[in-house]
Amino acid sequence: MTKFMFRTIASTLAVGASLLATQALARSDITIAMQLEPPHLDPTSAAAQAIDSVVYTNIFEGLTRFMGDGSVVPGLAESWEISEDGTVYTFKLRDGVTFHDGTTMDAEDVKFSLDRATAEDSANAQKALFAGIDSVEAVDPLTVKITLAEPNGNFLFNLAWGDAVVVAPESVENIKTNPVGTGAYTFGNWVQGDSITLIRNPDYWGDQPALETATFKFISDPTAAFAAMMAEDVDVFDNFPAPENLSQFEADPRFQVLVGSTEGETILSTNNKQPPFDDILVRQALAHAIDRQAIIDGAMFGYGTPIGTHFAPHNPAYVDLTGQSVYDPEKAKALLAEAGFENGFETTLHLPPPSYARRGGEITAAQLAEVGITAEIINVEWAQWLESVFKGKEFGLTIVSHTEPMDIGIYARPDYYFQYDSTDFQALMDALNTTTDPEERTRLLGEAQRLISSDYVNGYLFQLAKLGVAKAGVKGLWENAPTAAIDLTQISWSE
């Protein structure tokens, strides 16, 4: 009895002491707010960015992965060899990696994941990433050989996407509600409509991260986001929805503001098949009627970089083509007259909820009105936007940010919602996919950018900025967003 009591007291003291020690050191939990809640937690079967924000590199890992600076580094693959002709990739996997349910991650799992993504009935949102894969072979438990139909200079980059993570056949059935991966964090709990909690994985193959638990909280309303941050209810806001409030956070010593770049090309998307937008003169007139800087200043309070084509300015292959579509309302009117629309015309402008679209749309409509184009503003929710604009292609104009990295390839898909159909461009993309030489790739990418810019496919507005807000003590947040991710393994509290 005495002995038992003594033990209890001793252990209580020990626990108390360790608690004190942790507190004295630094906090080991964090609450991170994001605007959208993921529909489910399977990054391999949906395009929703919110899924990747929660699970990418935290729960699921792929053969390669993105770092915060956009570079691609080894993930579950320790190293790889590429055959002379660029078609055979042999990956050497890390030894001793286990899934959260205790099963071992080996070459069979990699084969399963890639076969699942390339399968006929695959629900993968980015099938194009895997299109070139001819076969996947598990040579031995730690070696995977992937054979491509033709060389693909982007292949390692493609494998780093959240859509290419490695999943286990044993647990894939419930992946949407109970994701089981190899990452440094295991899935804890999901309170629908409120938050998702992740817990540190003690059996992680890599270094143990600093944070023990992380809670992702979903706050969609910009006003509520501001209030939650100001009241210190959340520690980090991944991408703060109201740029107008950033100067207040900057002035407050309790907070830090991280302004970085995203892969989001914000464009005035134009239905290239709908008259009068099937006439290049009309599209060119649109491009000259829009004052990008006014949109950036008015809608984003100055955050954002003007773009003249569908490409991220921080990418080394970017070509600045903003000069091809400078703001010139007189020229726009002349072009409209040349196209036979002296008195302008009427069209629709569908605007999804984010402020870049709603505010940007009001400014765009006002600018179009200056040259005689009447754009009727139709505010829509995302579901409605996906249904009528993205799938139904029933729109004239819309404003949207394309946030996938390196997505210029969408212009090679004539059935994509803006319906740009150019054999020249498709040939360019085919050439790009079979080119591995970096210099030649840069040249081809430059040519592709010039082509869509001089075809005035869409109105190119600006590159969306990543506007992170965090408490002053949080370290290791990604400043830029090369892909949608909140990499918990890098985050810690300063003491």
Place this chain on the structure above:
Amino acid sequence: MSRNLILGAFLSSLVVLAALISFVWTPYDYAALDIPNKLQPPNVQHWFGTDHFGRDIFSMIMVGARTSIAVALVAVGIGMVLGVPLGLTAAARKGSWLDEVIMRGNDLVFAFPSLVIAILITAVFGAGAINAIIAIGIFNIPVFARITRGAALSLWEREFILAARVSGKGAARISAEHILPNVANLLIVQGTIQFSLGILAEAGLSYVGLGAQPPTPSWGRMLADAQTMVSFAPHLALIPGLAIIVTVLGLNLLGDGLRDWLDPRIRVARA
């Protein structure tokens, strides 16, 4: 005339005047963007300051008054034009199946939360001023039907109606010639109150994005746009908020004043 009536009439006519003048003159073009001069506090050039796009708020308030008044006026009109005949019919056929159908139908509409129906209407037909008018108008029908029926019922018991019946006039003719003129005072008072409620409803609908669509200015949407900027540009929310308060207060005072002024019993008591 009471002080309420004078103050109410003054405030209401101020708003109506602003709306009327906006057809011919506003200090600036209400839709003209001037982004370099955004978020200015009230000053000599811009009496109410500028919004987040640099638009002149004074001009927007003037044109917004037009939107509010137009929506509320047409909505109340719909309510009166449909509700009053329904109420008269129900009273004339008191106790019949027709009375039951009309009044239970009214109860049904009355029982629905108006905003939910408004959201339903806009979800089906799309957001816009016209649909806001229809939504608000529908909810005005039972209000007018009920008040008309209530007043008409007591009138039907009066001797002059009996005289009219004896002289051979039908129910429809009596309703039009004798009942309607005698409930008109009541309808004017109720109309004023409903008008102010209509303005509030329009502001509420456009606040949630279901009212007049941009670029047409509306007070409710100005409030919604101002939400995230209240902490550093409070005038963006205060000014449209005050405009709504002044209008609704003015109309309510006017309604109260009119009731006191028009009600014969009170008039007699005063004299």
